[in-house]
Amino acid sequence: MAENRGLQALEANVIQKDLCAFCGACLSLCPYLRSWGGRWVKLHDCDLAEGRCYAYCPRTELDLDAIHSGLLGGPYEDLAMGPFRRVVMAQCTDPQVRQRAQTGGVVSALMSLALDAGWIDAAVLTRRGEDQLPEGYLVRKREEVLICAGSSYVAAPTLEALNRGPWNGDERIGVVAIPCQVQALAKMRLSALERKTPIDRIALIVGLFCTWALTYRPFMEFVRIRVQGVPIQKMDITPPPERLLKVHTHGDVWNIPLDEIRSFIPPTCGVCLDMTSEWADLSVGTVEGMEGWNTVVVRTERGEELFERAEKEGLLEIRQLPEANFQHLRDASLLKKRRALKALQERGELATGYLKLSQEAVQRILEDGTEAES
Numbered sequence: 200m201a202e203n204r205g206l207q208a209l210e211a212n213v214i215q216k217d218l219c220a221f222c223g224a225c226l227s228l229c230p231y232l233r234s235w236g237g238r239w240v241k242l243h244d245c246d247l248a249e250g251r252c253y254a255y256c257p258r259t260e261l262d263l264d265a266i267h268s269g270l271l272g273g274p275y276e277d278l279a280m281g282p283f284r285r286v287v288m289a290q291c292t293d294p295q296v297r298q299r300a301q302t303g304g305v306v307s308a309l310m311s312l313a314l315d316a317g318w319i320d321a322a323v324l325t326r327r328g329e330d331q332l333p334e335g336y337l338v339r340k341r342e343e344v345l346i347c348a349g350s351s352y353v354a355a356p357t358l359e360a361l362n363r364g365p366w367n368g369d370e371r372i373g374v375v376a377i378p379c380q381v382q383a384l385a386k387m388r389l390s391a392l393e394r395k396t397p398i399d400r401i402a403l404i405v406g407l408f409c410t411w412a413l414t415y416r417p418f419m420e421f422v423r424i425r426v427q428g429v430p431i432q433k434m435d436i437t438p439p440p441e442r443l444l445k446v447h448t449h450g451d452v453w454n455i456p457l458d459e460i461r462s463f464i465p466p467t468c469g470v471c472l473d474m475t476s477e478w479a480d481l482s483v484g485t486v487e488g489m490e491g492w493n494t495v496v497v498r499t500e501r502g503e504e505l506f507e508r509a510e511k512e513g514l515l516e517i518r519q520l521p522e523a524n525f526q527h528l529r530d531a532s533l534l535k536k537r538r539a540l541k542a543l544q545e546r547g548e549l550a551t552g553y554l555k556l557s558q559e560a561v562q563r564i565l566e567d568g569t570e571a572e573s
């Protein structure tokens with residue numbers, strides 16, 4: 200009998216192994232899978248032999264070599280950070296955007312420009328809903344982009360919003376996504392299964408750097424107890440050396456050391472090989488030690504065009520990234536890969552054919568001696 204590659208396999212190989220990244224790629228593709236209250240929910244069994252839920256999942260087979268040759272037209276060469284044209288630092292020139300944004304507002308500025316200039320008609324972003332629960336959110340106007348500014352450090356089923364729509368006609372779509380979601384988008388683009396989502400109309404992917412994303416329910420229960428049940432307005436994570444979760448309530452800021460929340464990092468983040476959203480058009484993160492500045496990895500031609508236009512229109516200030524920061528980024532990125540490969544090895548997943556990456560590349564990553572703080 201042929202091997203199942205549908206919901207049954209997704210449950211056995213991902214959900215039951217506690218490897219679901221809760222990216223949303225499998226949700227609302229069919230009537231059976233939904234997100235509810237920060238959880239993956241199965242409403243009904245399905246015995247299809249092959250399903251998009253399994254094909255799109257970033258934690259089912261990951262053929263990195265095929266993604267590189269299929270999407271990028273070349274081999275997987277830069278094992279640290281994936282393909283890029285340049286890496287710089289930038290910030291949005293509008294102080295109002297910066298004030299609402301997580302770091303320097305580059306992501307919100309780029310998505311607003313892409314909508315205003317007609318590059319895209321709509322975008323899939325993530326907003327914090329009631330009780331800080333993050334969810335995918337469709338926007339069509341620049342004002343709506345700002346509603347989503349800021350990071351939720353909780354895993355969000357953002358791609359469920361892409362699957363669900365509703366979409367108007369042939370709208371071109373932008374997506375802001377963390378690495379597991381960018382991987383799912385790459386798998387959607389390469390999948391030979393029937394297209395029922397607007398994956399071919401995605402005209403822009405802005406990826407975020409990500410080391411981990413927390414599991415909503417236990418994390419929120421912990422935070423609520425720590426802030427003594429006072430309603431939470433906002434949460435921030437500060438970079439090293441401070442490394443604090445700052446919880447803002449009315450009139451108070453509660454500082455929680457990052458080590459106290461590490462137990463809410465799900466095992467799936469430990470097997471993720473990507474820190475910088477390698478298959479996005481542009482990837483954006485923070486610049487360590489420089490508050491209010493983003494690191495921007497410009498990867499594709501369309502990413503470069505949008506970024507240059509933002510600079511020309513005075514929306515972004517762009518500066519050279521100091522060499523030490525660039526090196527640190529590469530080291531941190533490689534370290535995430537090495538840790539993930541070791542975790543996959545320990546879980547016996549490398550032997551199952553989960554990862555398709557040349558043996559030589561695997562060895563190069565495993566033998567790299569880089570250590571960086573994360």
Ligand SMILES: Cc1cc2nc3c(=O)[nH]c(=O)nc-3n(C[C@H](O)[C@H](O)[C@H](O)COP(=O)(O)OP(=O)(O)OC[C@H]3O[C@@H](n4cnc5c(N)ncnc54)[C@H](O)[C@@H]3O)c2cc1C
Nearest residue numbers: 300301302303304305306307324325349351409410484485
């Ligand atoms: C879970 C998570 C972990 C991260 N880890 C790191 C890290 O280790 N190192 C680092 O340098 N940067 C990390 N970042 C990125 C950083 O927090 C900022 O998003 C980035 O610097 C862009 O800043 P900005 O001011 O340009 O973004 P903004 O202009 O504020 O825009 C932020 C965008 O992020 C999207 N977003 C918010 N929460 C989520 C979510 N949970 N999932 C998907 N999209 C979301 C929103 O749609 C919004 O459009 C992480 C982000 C997330 C969401």
